[in-house]
Amino acid sequence: MIRKWNIFIILFLLVLPSCSIFGKSGFPKVESVFVSSVTLGPIDEFALSPDGSKIVDEAFTETELSTGKQTQRFMDTLGLKIYGSTGGFMGWSVDGRYLAATQMVLAPDSTIVDTPVVIIDTQTNTARYYKGSFNGWSAVNSERFLTNNWTPTNLDGTEITVPWGTVDFRKVDVKGNENFLWSVEKNLPIAYFRWFPVDKLHSGQYKAKIVSYDKGETIQVEIYVEKPLQRTVSAIFDPTGRYALLTIWERSEIPPEGNDEIFGKFVVDTVLMVVDWRKGEHRELFRLSSIGDGKVIALPAKTAWSADGSTIFVARKDAPGVVLKVKYP
Numbered sequence: 001m002i003r004k005w006n007i008f009i010i011l012f013l014l015v016l017p018s019c020s021i022f023g024k025s026g027f028p029k030v031e032s033v034f035v036s037s038v039t040l041g042p043i044d045e046f047a048l049s050p051d052g053s054k055i056v057d058e059a060f061t062e063t064e065l066s067t068g069k070q071t072q073r074f075m076d077t078l079g080l081k082i083y084g085s086t087g088g089f090m091g092w093s094v095d096g097r098y099l100a101a102t103q104m105v106l107a108p109d110s111t112i113v114d115t116p117v118v119i120i121d122t123q124t125n126t127a128r129y130y131k132g133s134f135n136g137w138s139a140v141n142s143e144r145f146l147t148n149n150w151t152p153t154n155l156d157g158t159e160i161t162v163p164w165g166t167v168d169f170r171k172v173d174v175k176g177n178e179n180f181l182w183s184v185e186k187n188l189p190i191a192y193f194r195w196f197p198v199d200k201l202h203s204g205q206y207k208a209k210i211v212s213y214d215k216g217e218t219i220q221v222e223i224y225v226e227k228p229l230q231r232t233v234s235a236i237f238d239p240t241g242r243y244a245l246l247t248i249w250e251r252s253e254i255p256p257e258g259n260d261e262i263f264g265k266f267v268v269d270t271v272l273m274v275v276d277w278r279k280g281e282h283r284e285l286f287r288l289s290s291i292g293d294g295k296v297i298a299l300p301a302k303t304a305w306s307a308d309g310s311t312i313f314v315a316r317k318d319a320p321g322v323v324l325k326v327k328y329p
Contacts, residue, residue, distance in 0.1 A: 026329030027274050027283045028243065028309075035291065036323050037068030040302060040315040042262075047090040047099060048304040052311020052323075056090065056099060065313070065323050074099070074120055089134050093142035094177070094239070094307045097123055098155075100145060102133040117147060119155070130157055139177035139239065140187045146180075152188055164188055166214040170221065170278065176237025177307075181210070189213050193235045193244070198225060204259035208232060208246065210277055223275045224282055231259055233270075233300040239309050240328075244275040245285070247303045247314065264297035264317055272303075272314070272324075286324055288316065295319035 132147035169191040198205040212219040234247035302315035
């Protein structure tokens with residue numbers, strides 16, 4: 001009887017680590033890939049729908065990624081055409097109810113008069129304007145978003161300006177959206193990405209870290225060190241907050257402009273790297289060269305992961321974006 005209990009305890013301890021609050025072991029995998037009908041420019045803004053099926057561009061045109069079908073349900077319905085194109089980040093709330101963007105109000109001579117945040121409520125078919133610029137939605141719910149200097153702001157316009165102190169993002173339940181980890185309990189941003197030189201010799205290599213969202217960036221977790229000739233051009237969190245997705249250029253040589261070159265000179269491939277940051281493990285998810293059309297340059301800061309976790313969109317230079325359908329472990 002004692003022997004049976006010992007066997008049971010051993011099996012329990014072996015299974016326990018993979019059943020923690022931080023999820024099962026393993027990495028997301030690509031189930032299918034297709035080239036979309038959407039081609040974006042280097043400075044074009046877009047918002048990937050929460051289910052990963054559509055993209056809204058800065059002209060508020062909605063395009064189905066699989067078919068290319070386009071609709072214009074925002075400008076005409078809400079009268080947004082009195083404004084110019086968006087001049088900043090765009091995004092859907094996690095539940096798909098609200099679409100937010102920074103807009104430019106233009107005078108007749110094209111002078112920029114104002115740059116407010118516009119949030120479109122797709123349930124009530126109304127729009128509301130806020131001061132500042134849009135910098136992303138809460139990863140927890142649709143009640144809060146980020147404005148100037150990444151200030152948490154409620155839908156009623158109330159800004160949360162009182163410092164909320166350091167939260168150890170390694171020990172709490174989190175969710176991810178774009179560049180931030182959010183505390184599920186507090187519904188506040190508590191960590192984000194930072195890059196640091198690998199050495200003092202200015203070799204051009206950087207190491208990526210997740211740092212706490214406080215004045216001193218008190219808590220830092222290193223998640224990836226670039227190899228020679230690599231350059232990370234995008235870093236986002238998946239919606240669960242468990243994984244970081246790095247979009248990394250691989251080059252044949254460093255351009256004369258150095259590591260800050262943004263046009264993809266000497267890029268021979270782009271790799272998507274998934275990092276399980278709690279475990280300190282990373283794994284290659286996909287390479288653009290596997291598409292086979294020679295368009296291997298991902299646009300900087302133009303990779304998105306849908307709120308339901310099903311879809312990754314990668315915009316490419318001078319080519320339609322690539323859509324990856326992924327499955328979690």
